[in-house]
Amino acid sequence: MLALLLWSALQPLPGLVDAVTGTVPAGADLVRPTAYTVLAPLSNVLDALTFLSVQRAKAFLTVWVVALALWGGLRRGTLGRRLARALLGPLAIVLLGVGAVLLPRPVPSLVTADSGVTVIDYHAHTAASHDGRPGWRAQDLAAWHAAQGFQASYVTDHNVIFNQPVDDPIRLLPGVEWSVYAQHVVALGAVAPIDRGVYNRDTRAMLGLFAELHRQGALGLASLPEYWEHHWGDLTAFVAAGVDGFEIVNCAPRAIGFPASLRAQVLQLAAQHDLLVVGASDNHGWGKVTCVWNLSSPSAHGYAANHVIARPIALAQGDWDAWTAAYTQPWLMLRSLSWSERSSWITWILVILIYRAVPRRTGDSAGIGILARSLELFKVRRPPG
Numbered sequence: 001m002l003a004l005l006l007w008s009a010l011q012p013l014p015g016l017v018d019a020v021t022g023t024v025p026a027g028a029d030l031v032r033p034t035a036y037t038v039l040a041p042l043s044n045v046l047d048a049l050t051f052l053s054v055q056r057a058k059a060f061l062t063v064w065v066v067a068l069a070l071w072g073g074l075r076r077g078t079l080g081r082r083l084a085r086a087l088l089g090p091l092a093i094v095l096l097g098v099g100a101v102l103l104p105r106p107v108p109s110l111v112t113a114d115s116g117v118t119v120i121d122y123h124a125h126t127a128a129s130h131d132g133r134p135g136w137r138a139q140d141l142a143a144w145h146a147a148q149g150f151q152a153s154y155v156t157d158h159n160v161i162f163n164q165p166v167d168d169p170i171r172l173l174p175g176v177e178w179s180v181y182a183q184h185v186v187a188l189g190a191v192a193p194i195d196r197g198v199y200n201r202d203t204r205a206m207l208g209l210f211a212e213l214h215r216q217g218a219l220g221l222a223s224l225p226e227y228w229e230h231h232w233g234d235l236t237a238f239v240a241a242g243v244d245g246f247e248i249v250n251c252a253p254r255a256i257g258f259p260a261s262l263r264a265q266v267l268q269l270a271a272q273h274d275l276l277v278v279g280a281s282d283n284h285g286w287g288k289v290t291c292v293w294n295l296s297s298p299s300a301h302g303y304a305a306n307h308v309i310a311r312p313i314a315l316a317q318g319d320w321d322a323w324t325a326a327y328t329q330p331w332l333m334l335r336s337l338s339w340s341e342r343s344s345w346i347t348w349i350l351v352i353l354i355y356r357a358v359p360r361r362t363g364d365s366a367g368i369g370i371l372a373r374s375l376e377l378f379k380v381r382r383p384p385g
């Protein structure tokens with residue numbers, strides 16, 4: 001483990017990259033709370049599990065569950081011990097997965113040096129969505145965003161218009177995610193109800209939604225993964241119909257595997273037509289961390305108006321085959337560590353190594369107190385009597 005930590009430091013990945021240029025963004029940084037860094041081995045593993053695509057999550061889980069079960073079962077010991085070990089390893093992996101989705105914990109936050117930009121999310125859900133976490137209120141969503149450095153977020157529930165006045169701790173903005181003919185259209189701004197049946201007939205009818213949104217004074221963005229999976233051949237028709245922009249990063253497990261080569265094609269199209277490109281947390285109340293932030297400049301227009309800042313491990317999901325996830329995900333995680341995180345990992349490993357290395361005499365109880373025993377050597381012995 002120590003060797004891997006040092007080896008991965010030779011091929012470091014930055015904490016954040018600009019999803020358009022691939023470069024390290026100037027003036028934006030990821031700040032990790034002290035508790036996050038102290039618990040870095042747990043924090044980093046839970047983050048890395050959150051940023052798995054669906055296929056990679058399945059492969060990761062299968063390989064690790066089988067490997068740990070075999071390792072536990074084939075080690076020497078009584079049958080009972082071997083069975084217990086063969087069950088405990090897989091159970092730990094499953095519990096980590098559940099922890100990544102549910103466990104409250106400190107999270108990294110994006111800070112920017114430029115006060116002229118707004119850190120914003122364009123696409124997130126509450127319990128009003130059919131697949132939102134039960135009880136996930138707008139206030140919970142706002143707090144989730146605020147903890148990660150967002151200053152505003154659109155709320156885009158599935159076919160339910162959001163229009164609650166929430167200003168604290170961040171401002172929530174009105175929007176909706178319309179499902180029409182195998183496409184999700186993220187509508188931003190003062191949206192009004194529509195008759196979805198009108199837009200559900202075919203691709204041509206679906207594209208009419210963009211004009212309707214413009215009539216309402218709203219913007220319409222094409223969401224991932226739907227345009228990638230169902231309408232890849234229609235993208236120029238999207239542009240002709242007036243789409244205002246494309247999602248190029250979306251943290252949802254179904255969408256995070258969007259391949260870099262396809263992202264490059266969408267970027268070219270958006271640049272040609274001066275369209276917005278955005279990142280979306282697509283948070284549904286599950287998972288504690290976002291893989292993407294947007295730096296929005298109100299003074300700029302179209303393609304230049306928004307910068308998409310992402311975690312490199314999220315952008316890499318589309319670059320690696322699913323079956324490699326069991327080793328590529330840990331490797332991407334280790335390469336992404338900051339030096340303070342790496343120091344935390346090394347400290348934990350050394351503490352465990354020392355603990356295991358101190359021999360226990362008969363009668364000594366187990367526990368971390370064993371580390372203090374060697375200190376007794378320095379105690380001044382009182383002369384008897």
Ligand SMILES: [Zn+2]
Pocket residue numbers: 123124125156177282
């Ligand atoms: Zn969504």
